[in-house]
Amino acid sequence: MTHKHPLLSGNHTGILLPLFSMRSKKDWGIGDIGSLKLWLDFLKSANLDILEILPINEMPPGVNCPYTSMSAFAIDPVYIAIEDIKELDDEIKKEISAPEFRKKIKELRQAKGLPYDDIKKLKFPILWKIYESFRNRHLSKNTNLAKDYYAYIAQNKYWLDDYSLFRKIKDDYQCMSWTDWPHGLKYRETIMIEAFKKNHAMEIEFFKYLQWIIQIQWSKAKEKAEKLNIKLFGDLPFMVNQDSADVWSRQNEFDISASIGAPPDAFSKTGQKWGIPAYRWHEVEKNNFEWWRAKVKKAEDFYHIYRLDHMVGFFRTWIVPHDENHKAHFDIINELEQRSRGKRFLEAVTTASTCLPAAEDLGLIPLYVAEVLKEVNVPGYKVMRWQKTKDQIKYIEPEHYEKISLATTSTHDNEPLKEWWATIDLKEKKLFWHMITGHNSPPPIFKNAHIEIVKKLLRAGSAIVILPMQDILGTDxxxxTPNTMGKHNWSYRFPIDIEDVDKNEKISEKMHTLKCLIKEERL
Structure with a gap:
């Protein structure tokens, strides 16, 4: 993308709030596509024009990390707004309206954390009944709606066929990894694959149907966003899970004998091993990054902006062999070759859609990464608390950030401002507060510093400013929390239903303040 994307002109301001966090009165315990539509009105009322979410790809049972998915293309059906499906017949409406069923929904909505698997156990049997009704009322009669469905299947054949087959085999083998499947299924032998398709055609089609429903619902949400002049900002993970439809169907492009990770640094003396397979870059590049270009093109159906996770990995990838006799290493040692591959990748994917890419270039990043991003007009991140002069003596004022950049107070992997303010030492806090105010007064408690920090970020020279919802509300x-496992991760929910925000004095006051600040500093 050697040209400058239109979104990099002017100022845009948004929030970071995962879809699962978007609480609404009709959700079944997790934010869904219906919730998303309501949140768009909320953004518009606050002078916000970007909504950033985390990955929404389908996660396997027992997994709550959105960066661990079974498909690079399929969206998790847990986000379907069941009551918004037009094909609900009277019998299904009666079932989900019954007191006992509503009680189950209420329990999920009141649950501590986010019970992904329990929500899916409630939703999937209903979705199957809706699918059966669709087959009887439309597919059997080849109605116009059936024709729309078949058109979707044809347009998405390049990923949907493998994904739906993979999902059904996974179900049949109790979620066993594909690496442990019978030889014929594991290595996709034609006779065994075709026999399985024939014997399970209806169930395979069910997974295609769910993706079609998601496409319909999301298209309406995206259309509403565009009418409100709001941009949806998605997230494309660097890699998919080893146990995914993509790795199974493109085994020549992935190396499952090794994991990618991060080299030793101040945070990890031994480095990190992420448990996801490495790319065989020589295979990936044979077709000009076709799989990645397809991902980016598909993202255009859902987003206006997408985040390229772990940007440095496209330049050089830290490889950790499963065989401990082999040492961890970068896949490319020569810096010129690293730079060259990263630029080839960016040139290939940035022309694959009309979306604006944003590069997650945080951490220990070689200087050439920023240079290449500048050459191709891709914005990188400016996390205010990490932006210092080269000598590390002063914080850089946001007003001096490059126009082609994305400025933010924190990311989903970092502690919110409130927690950060409580944990940094006094010397660092004084330095930061001097950058905020321009004078050497003692830094105040967070309650009194909060709005001044937000105001300073809104003055950023960056084309895009993103505030995590927690940093708007001033919560912790x-x-x-990276390098930890448990239900405390990926379970943040907005404290109240979106429909009740105006009734909550504390939250509505925070949002009104933000609205006024955006008007003063960004519009």
Whole structure:
């Protein structure tokens, strides 16, 4: 993308709030596509024009991390707004309206954390009944709606066929990894694959149907966003899970004998091993990054902006062999070759859609990464608390950030401002507060510093400013704590239903303040 994307002109301001966090009165315990539509009105009322969410790809049972998915293309059916499906017949409406069923929904909505699997156990049997009704009322009669469905299948054949087959085999083998499937299924032998398709055609089609419903619902949400002049900002993970439809169907492009990770640094003396397979880059590049270009093109159906996770990995990837006799290493040692591959990748994917890419370039990043991003007009991140002069003596004022950049107070992997303010030492806090105010007065308690910090970020020279919802509200709930496992991660929920925001004095006051600040500093 050697040209400058239109979104990099002017100022845009948004929030970071995962879809699962978007509480609404009709959700079944997790934010869904119906919730998303309501939140768009909320953004518009606050002078916000970007909504950033985390990955929404389908996660396997027992997994709550959105960066661990079974498909790079399929969206998790847990986000379907069941009551918004037009094909609900009277019998299904009666079932989900019954007191006992509503009680189950209420329990999920009141649950501590986010019970993904329990929500799916409630939703999937209903979705199957809706699918059966669709087959009887439309597919059997080849109605116009059936024709729309078949058109969707044809347009998405390049990923949907493998995904739906993979999902059904996974179900039949109790979620066993594909690496442990019978030889014929594991290595996709034609006779065994075709026999399985024939014997399970209806169930395979069910998974296609769910993706079609998601596409319909999301298209309406995206259309509403565009009418409100709001941009949806998605997230494309660097890699998919080893146990995914993509790795199973493209085994020549992935190396499952090794994991990618991060080299030793101040946070990890031994480095990190992420448990996801490495790319065989020589295979990936044979077709000009076709799989990645397809991902980016598909993202255009859902987003206007997408985040390229772990940007440095496209330049050089830290490889950790499963065989401990082999040492961890970068896949490319020569810096010129690293730079070259990263640029080839960016040139390939940035022309694959009309979306604006944003590069997650945080951490220990070689200087050439920023240079290449500048050459191709892709914005990188400016996390205010990490932006210092080269000598590390002063914080850089946001007003001096490059126009082609994305400025933010924190990310989903970091502690919110409130927690950060409580944990940094006094010397660092004084330095930061001097950058905020321009004078050497003692830094105040967070309650008195909060709005001044937000105001300073809104003055950023960056084309895009993103505020995590927790940093708007001044709360300390985290979305994720890296290097930890448990239900405390990926379970943040907005404290009240979106429909009740105006009735909550504390939250509505925070949002009104933000609205006024955006008008003063960004519009």
């Amino acid at each position: 709930e985290r979305v994720n």
